Amino acid sequence: MCGIAGILGDVEPGVIDTMTDLLAHRGPDDRGTWQEALDSQRIMLGSRRLAIQDLSPAGHMPMKSPDGRYIVVFNGEIYNHIELRAELEALGDTFVSTGDTEVLLAAYARWGADFLAKLNGMFAIAIWDRNSRELFIARDRLGVKPVYYNEQGNVFRFSSEIKAFYGDPDFRPQFDADALHASLTLQFSPWPNTAFTGVKKLPPGHYGVYRNGAFTISRYWAAADAFDRSPTTDEGVTELLENAVEIRLRSDVPVGAFLSGGIDSTIVAAMTSKLEPRISTYTVGFDSGGTRFDETALAAETAKALSIQQQMVQCTEQTFIDSLPTLVWYLDEPIGENLGYPFFELSRSAKRDFTVALSGEGADECFYGYRYYTLERFRKLASVFLLGRLAQAPLANRSGRGSSDNKKRALEYVMQSSAARGFWSWATAYFSKSQLQRLSQSEPKDMDAILDHMVEASALSSTRSTLDVSPMLDLHFRLTDYLLTVRDKMTMAASLELRCPFLDYRVVEAGLSMPAADKIGYRMTKKTLRRATSHLIPQQVANRAKKPFSSPIPYWIKTLVNRYLQDPECVRDGILDQGEIERWTQFDSTGRALNPNKAFNIIVLELWYRLFITRSLKPDANIDQAENGAALIWNSL
Template sequence: MRRLAIIDVATGDQPVYSEDDRIVAVFNGEIYNFPELRDILIAKGHRLRTAGDSECIVHLYEEFGVDLVHQLRGMFAFAIWDQDRQRLVLARDRVGKKPLYWRSDHSSIQFASELKSLAQDPGMDREIDPVALHHYLTYLYVPAPRSIYQGVHKLPPGHVLIWEHGRITVNRYWRLNRIPRAVVDQRAEEERLRELLLEATRIRMMSERPLGAFLSGGVDSSAVVAAMAMQSSEPVKTFSIGFEDSRYDERHKARMVADRYSTDHHELVVTSNLLDILPRLAWHFDEPFADSSAIPSFYLAQLSRQHVTVALNGDGGDECFGGYQRYALMDQTRRIPVIPQPFAAMLAHTGTLISERSASGSLSQKLGRMMGFAAAHPSQRYARLISYFTPEQKSEIYSDPLRDLLAEVDSYRLLEEVFRGSSAETDVGRVLDVDTLTYLPGDLLVKIDITTMANSLEARSPFLDHHIMEWAAALPSALHVRHGRTKLLLKRAVAPWLPQQLLRYPKQGFGVPLATWLRGELRELAYDLLIDDTARNRGLFRPAAIQELLRQHIDGVDHSVRLWALLQFELWHRTHATPGTRSQDEVRCSIPQT
């Protein structure tokens, strides 16, 4: 097994075995509390052959069985083979920082951290799952437990799979409890948050290789850099990415933090030819993935790897502490009544037309989105708010057979079920739960894991320490979002650490000038890939509808995200259809013909 060596570089080879060699494990990730676990295991009489974290897995299994997952603090995906019981155990960390795919024909089971590894099996039928494609167009990623291939699954975060004598069981072992506790002293909570963040950062600074941090200039990454600087004897190495387009460039914010803590700061302006990086990203992402911030994320990882092997980041701060503006919108619109049909459908349709024909970020676009938002049932409003292709838009581009096949499949139901199943008492708490269980593991963590691993860099996320997450989940929603303001408690807690001007900036995000690119240097590529004979012959989309999307975008209607999703699917298909010597037509999507 190949694993990026960070801790116990000398003796950390895998697989690892129990003393009698009857239990064997392979492991991907980092266990941050392994020194304490080693002490516990040695005190119980276990003999450890290495000095790292991997070997703890087999001995913890001997002590706790599958409940060993509750002892682990870190990011992980592992497999354990129990020879005596003829049992395979697969497990994934609580929030899904490390990937794990599996497939089974009941007489056997296969698993891997990369989908392309499973696809090398000649016995695997690489047929696209049309429902996965349907969900991908809605959210820009394929949500677990599906993968883009039929018969191949993702093990969801916080789950354990047991394969024993041909029988498979999959069980959840962790989910946040969002029932709020009483808060009597807000300043005490701010101090507790600082303590938690300092400790979560400290244990993630353990490394035998050079270490640094991503610094975007936002509150979350800035707070992590501050926590590192306060606990480091040397200047922290920090890394930032910028754009020539000032609308997307946050380097000036990052410099404020870098100057305050005298970091060893490095910057890169993204000016590279996009035509060079897109095929590389399509190769590394084993499934279609259309979050365009993967581009600056890849360049940031590439820059960082020139100097360090481990990089801390601010991922998870928004999902834990209510950082997105959409959370404020959910809070402000919770009193909107349910609008009866057919008026709701008419309002949604009108809102879609207005937003599509408006400039990006304009008042009219926001009005159109608000109309569609208000038209939805409260449990579906959030799904509609964060979707990229609405059901109506997908129906317009699908071929007749694909539209008929997916007529009864509702992508919004995925989020609606999480929303309804949340233990939170407010809509803000429920959408925090939705993002923690869907967007965070399906989009953000996939993006950061793949772009860093592609550059042999390990990313670590202090805000995703489960101690911080559990503590934050139990706070009243009003300490996260109130009166249109976001991330209230976190900003107050880290205010002593950061420049005050930084706290007043609106959240910007890791955006790219996608609309401009698709009207400029990527225009020809989009036309070539989306409406050529290869794309047409798949029979998935209506060529005339795709061509109309392209035409409207060139004429000023912003279809950039939808075109990007289609472009990334096509790039993925052409890249992964021909691995090795296998023929291009082996990746397919069977659709009943009418």
Template sequence: MCGIVGTLNLTKDHPIEVPNLKRMLATIRHRGPDEFGIYTDAHVGLGNARLSIIDLSTGSQPIANEDETLWIVFNGEIFNYVELRPELEARGHRFRTTSDTEVIVHLYEDFGPDCLRHLNGQFAIAIWDKRRRELFLARDRLGIRPLYYTVTDGSLIFGSEIKALLATGRVRAEIDPTSLDQVFTFWSTLTPRTIFREIFEVPPGHYALAHDGQLTVRRYWGLSFPTAGEEDSRSEGEIAAELRELLIDAARIRLRADVPVGAYLSGGLDSSTITALIRNYTSNYLQTFSIAFSDPNFDERKYQERMADFLHTDHRRVECTHADVGHVFPDVIWHTETPILRTSPAPMFLLSQLVRENDIKVVLTGEGADEFLGGYNIFKEAKVRRFWARQPESKLRPALLRRLYPYVPQLSAGGGSYLEAFFRRGLTDITDPAYSHQIRWRNTARLKRLFSAEQRAAVTAPDPVAEFTATLDGDFARWSRLAQAQYIEISIFMSEYLLSSQGDRMLAAHSVEGRFPFLDHRLVEFCSRIPPYLKLRGLNEKYILKKSVSDLLPADVCQRAKRPYRAPIHHSFFPPKGVLPYVDELLSPAAVAAAGYFDPQAVARLVKKCRRGRLVSESDDMALAGVLSTQLVHRLFVEEFSVPTGDDLHPLKLCTG
């Protein structure tokens, strides 16, 4: 985990100033507080805020090749750097460090952008080619590490977080109405958009080349699935065995570090699998970390303790209360840099704080298993609804949905009848390419009733779903129904929310690096070829994973039905005693009207309902989180963004060319 920043003169000769780069780095110093580095010449400035994990003594950045014609700043880890280095040495390259960063610059020297195909890792990369006057920016295949950019007044400005761009004083934060409309449909913007006008992300699996005044963005990797019926035809046992071998190696290489490595342990199948692999196949001493909730509706501590005892890990736990969520929410939004419709990142913020307090810089987690192995209820819902659509008047078929949501009667009046009415919407639209997700998107989009007339009128693409489905290529229609649903979930929710707002940003807030064995690209490509019936066997999710690791885990953990990770919302912002001043201020009619995104009267009705705390629905909770987080984004980035000087960055390495 690090942070990178930079600026390049595309068509105008602006001064490349060290103080400007220092200000950019100062805004993201939480990503890498250990040391800082800057490279400048007449055309470009590069900066790095380093979290020292590999090659602690000589791995400081920026790093150059042998003749200093290529300079790199890098955020992330290349897990196969150990294997790549001797290959490069055999080709004549000379190394000054033992870092993974230097491996990248030599690979680029030989292969150019094709070097990315050699990398197994999570990364955001910037390489300046002095001879060609060309800047190369790249992001890992799945978007684990962020990378943002904008082009303004003849300059390309980039950084690991948007606040670094704003720190230049040349980029203004302005919430894009169309992007906000997307957030209130998908929970995130569609790549390459961000919430801010004219600020973009390098999409996952893409690189950008800036040369001769032009910026070109190209794809080097894309998620794909076989044609339905042409998946891996080997036996169940053979597939399970290869899955296990790939998982073992993915976990093994993600333990490479010159600092202690810990693991998150939620008590579910995915994190338990990763922890069990570490304990069974390595000699690593292991600290594990988990979140507990004071509210029993969200608490899973008994399963966490079960696994910690079973695997004999040194376990730590943070207990999260309603008040904790409300207290840290402004900090959470400072780091997400985008509105969110859930409070789930807040406990993750507290968890990474606990990790750092225990002097751990790196944790392995279980993200990716649900997406690539069919673990989410949304996949089951689509399967049941297609079955139900064959007999729309059946009373027995929709009853299967109740098995997925045993807690719904506690959340919504009506229980089973509520579920049936909810999932009946669009039931027979089975030819819709986004059938699996349409019902969720439509439900979320109902929150737009809170938008102001001005916000509605300013949206330039009023059908975000059509905008997304238009990007689906011809192969999509040939995939299995489960593969189609997985692709949508991975492309939007995982890359744009789970790995960002709930992942990288909450880890980086406390200078912690997350590593994700299930997102090893070898494993991802293997899982894409697994037949759907081995992922979702009836309504038994992640069937092949359970078969693959059943001997490593207690049966009750291995076979336990997945329960979604959730966090409290309205109780967190409207406590039974006292008030949260920032909530009352930002949701006041005056503040809502001044920001201009929402109808003050509609928000006032929502606030009144949530304050009473009776019959508050899931939709109300989403609306509250969405409105409050949007108001916070407006306050923190549009109205009151302040820029640190960066004069206290230490130690600071300065390089010139």
């Protein structure tokens, strides 16, 4: 696990050092850079290493191929590197390390871009070919590991985090108005876009080649292909998942697990404990909101039933208030996901016991676990028999709502004319187009165009049933750009690696191959997964209803508003309207926010704007645990 960065163009030699060190939290164990002059230009690569496999200097990056032709920097893990090494050795390759970086470099040298089909892992890879002068960049199938790129004039930059681009004095950050609207609507910017003009995300399951001033992107994996496969059996799912857990325990540093009160983390913990009986788990709780938000009691019950060790971590209001600007800085973008803080505290505490954590992300998207997926059956009936005309209303006419209005959300879903529009009505959230127009004082981008992009990119024409549509859109966008982005940034802020067995591509394909009707009932979700793993987990856990994991933002929002929205720079610079901010940050007589999620999105946007655009706000360098950390370097720029 590492942070990687690179730049190609007419740039000063020292730029790569600053770019690399702005990723110090991602890799506190080792640092390396490499550069070479190319006529009037220069290619530079940098790496900050969190040592997981082969802790010796043999794993140092940037790493050269034996013949010196290829130079690689790599973030992530190749879980099947042992098997791939054996295949390459049979073909005549030799190795000097026991890690995965040397293996993937040899695989690329032998097979070119086709080597991606052989990798089982999470990764962002950059390889420079000194002979052809081509830069190859690839991202894993599900987008677990991020990679961003920027083309500005004759300069091409890439990195694990956007903040590294600020290490180049010639980088000119500008905020993207369309991305602002997407962030306030979806809580994230759908790939390839980011909140910055000109900064893009390499899509999951894609690779790109930068050659002669042009970056050409190709797709090498599509989740929708799984719909053409024969359905996997329950036994097949269990076998694949057990192997996914087993290979994710490959590590030269201690491994633990995160445990919540839900079925997904319980499955991972149960399978892990069979292989590592002394596995240590961590659970997060809150000092506010009671059992609505705190799952520690449920997790303790699960840990006792599984006979595994468990540690509790409590998140407090004061720490959240104080640390929020720094957490937004770690995120790079204004992502209104309120679980960033608990994941950061969880990771920071767990780091004392282990460097690698297994977690249950991905099960809901692959095995259809979100409760709102059950609404599709009712939408089809309503669209045909009751509400056909109402379902044609443009997305722009939606009134907007808060995430707690689940009955209204459900009704709105079943009134839509298609499953994709049903997804949009549920997933978009906090501001309608008319509300955005008043808040942002500008004309929002066409919402239908954003949805059309998401539908096309998810290859929804390949789905067998409309029941597949929302899960596929969640898998391609909400999971990648929202959930996994936050998980990656928050765990790496604590220099901890997160591994997700449910996101093993074989498990994903197996889950998608099963008929949607077998996974979703009228009320029950993840039916096949529950059935396949019923012998592994306690009965009381298997029978628990799906409960969204959330944090007590409604209890904390008033303090956030008082601290961070008293003199908004977004208002001063004409980006947001003060009256609309006041409208969405009102409280009842008890001090509870009337629109907590809308208010939180506005606060996050304001903090991001001050951190990355006006630079009037600085992250707290004391929170950054890495020696000579990235926040300290950032604050000196």
